[in-house]
Amino acid sequence: MTRNPSTATSLPRSIMLTSLLFFTAQCSDAYAPPPVAPCHRHRWSSSLSSAAAPSATTKPAAESYAASGDENITTRDILSLDYIRSTLIRQEETIIFALIERAQFRRNDIVYKVGGVPGLGVPPGSSTDADGQEEEELSFLDFMFIGTEALHSIVRRYESPEEHAFFPSRLPKRSNSLSELDYPNLLSNDNAINKLNWNKILYDKYLSVIVPAIADKGDDEQHGSTVLADIAALQALSKRIHFGKFVAESKYRSNPEGFQKLVDKGDADGVMALLTNEEVEKQVLTRARLKASTYGREPLMSSLPKVERGDGDQSTAVIAAAAAAAVVAAVEAMQTGGSAMKGKVDPSIIESIYRQLIIPMTKDVEVAYLFLRCGRDPPADFASDRMSVDVTYLSPL
Numbered sequence: 001m002t003r004n005p006s007t008a009t010s011l012p013r014s015i016m017l018t019s020l021l022f023f024t025a026q027c028s029d030a031y032a033p034p035p036v037a038p039c040h041r042h043r044w045s046s047s048l049s050s051a052a053a054p055s056a057t058t059k060p061a062a063e064s065y066a067a068s069g070d071e072n073i074t075t076r077d078i079l080s081l082d083y084i085r086s087t088l089i090r091q092e093e094t095i096i097f098a099l100i101e102r103a104q105f106r107r108n109d110i111v112y113k114v115g116g117v118p119g120l121g122v123p124p125g126s127s128t129d130a131d132g133q134e135e136e137e138l139s140f141l142d143f144m145f146i147g148t149e150a151l152h153s154i155v156r157r158y159e160s161p162e163e164h165a166f167f168p169s170r171l172p173k174r175s176n177s178l179s180e181l182d183y184p185n186l187l188s189n190d191n192a193i194n195k196l197n198w199n200k201i202l203y204d205k206y207l208s209v210i211v212p213a214i215a216d217k218g219d220d221e222q223h224g225s226t227v228l229a230d231i232a233a234l235q236a237l238s239k240r241i242h243f244g245k246f247v248a249e250s251k252y253r254s255n256p257e258g259f260q261k262l263v264d265k266g267d268a269d270g271v272m273a274l275l276t277n278e279e280v281e282k283q284v285l286t287r288a289r290l291k292a293s294t295y296g297r298e299p300l301m302s303s304l305p306k307v308e309r310g311d312g313d314q315s316t317a318v319i320a321a322a323a324a325a326a327v328v329a330a331v332e333a334m335q336t337g338g339s340a341m342k343g344k345v346d347p348s349i350i351e352s353i354y355r356q357l358i359i360p361m362t363k364d365v366e367v368a369y370l371f372l373r374c375g376r377d378p379p380a381d382f383a384s385d386r387m388s389v390d391v392t393y394l395s396p397l
């Protein structure tokens with residue numbers, strides 16, 4: 001993030017693309033496909049049925065760049081099967097860190113109230129509603145979110161198939177001369193599928209279920225920081241949930257007749273059952289809880305010996321001790337249910353968020369996608385303004 005914004009438009013295209021694709025995770029953290037893979041071989045194929053399955057052997061980008069000596073990669077390379085598989089795992093870090101960030105502030109309800117922070121005016125850059133309600137009042141969060149999306153949309157964020165705006169009607173028409181980006185056709189090119197957008201229900205559940213579960217009651221005056229943390233968390237969650245589209249496409253390609261038959265019968269439960277992989281879901285939940293217990297606590301520095309910089313053997317020993325301490329901490333958290341640890345967000349809450357909100361919403365997206373993919377409108381329960389099985393609070397395991 002050290003680029004001078006004024007030179008952004010003249011940056012080489014590949015750099016712009018990468019930073020757009022990894023809006024939430026900065027470029028250096030991005031995963032790339034394995035070295036020798038020419039882009040087109042990694043388009044979807046029926047062997048992709050495990051796209052949702054975690055792969056333990058994914059290499060971070062730096063490693064594969066170094067191995068391949070390839071200096072530049074393209075969006076087409078990045079939006080490959082390998083990327084999609086690894087990014088679902090990578091997104092867990094983004095989501096968990098974002099929730100931990102949000103949890104350091106009080107609930108600060110006033111930032112969610114329409115007119116709670118009066119006199120904000122119109123979010124800069126946003127398009128106003130057709131009926132000219134320029135003076136409409138917004139919550140502080142909505143004001144910041146609409147303005148943020150307006151800015152991001154001008155550099156093409158919402159032209160990426162991975163990105164979905166929370167306020168699509170407020171996005172300005174792009175009038176600059178940035179070229180259109182070249183994305184591989186990973187998804188069925190259907191207007192209704194492009195328009196599937198689960199952000200409304202996600203936004204509702206984030207405010208009504210997630211924030212009360214992770215943030216302490218009350219107000220600490222950190223309103224700006226709070227909404228920035230909210231925006232980061234919502235964008236990370238949105239990206240994860242809408243990856244259901246990519247996952248659904250890969251599942252469809254592995255069994256087109258199976259899905260077609262169920263959709264022809266209007267059997268949404270059957271579609272849900274066919275796309276569900278309980279083993280993978282269990283792995284996601286275990287990983288989420290483990291990561292939350294590891295990232296959510298202070299490193300146990302005080303129990304480690306002091307080491308001078310450059311003292312090779314000693315620092316290795318300390319790193320090993322720190323790693324061991326983290327393992328012990330994580331194991332403890334798994335055993336005690338997390339309540340005994342002094343974490344910043346209880347790992348069992350992170351796990352519940354995955355179990356009760358993230359995974360079900362992702363699967364709702366998948367069902368809707370698969371219906372449209374097979375030529376039918378999704379049943380009413382799978383409209384994008386609800387959860388097919390509503391969740392109004394997080395229940396412990």
Ligand SMILES: *[C@@H]1O[C@H](CO)[C@@H](O)[C@H](O)[C@H]1NC(C)=O
Pocket residue numbers: 012013014071072
């Ligand atoms: C990588 O991209 C940069 C910037 O576009 C370009 O100058 C350079 O020649 C490219 N390298 C290769 C190996 O294509």
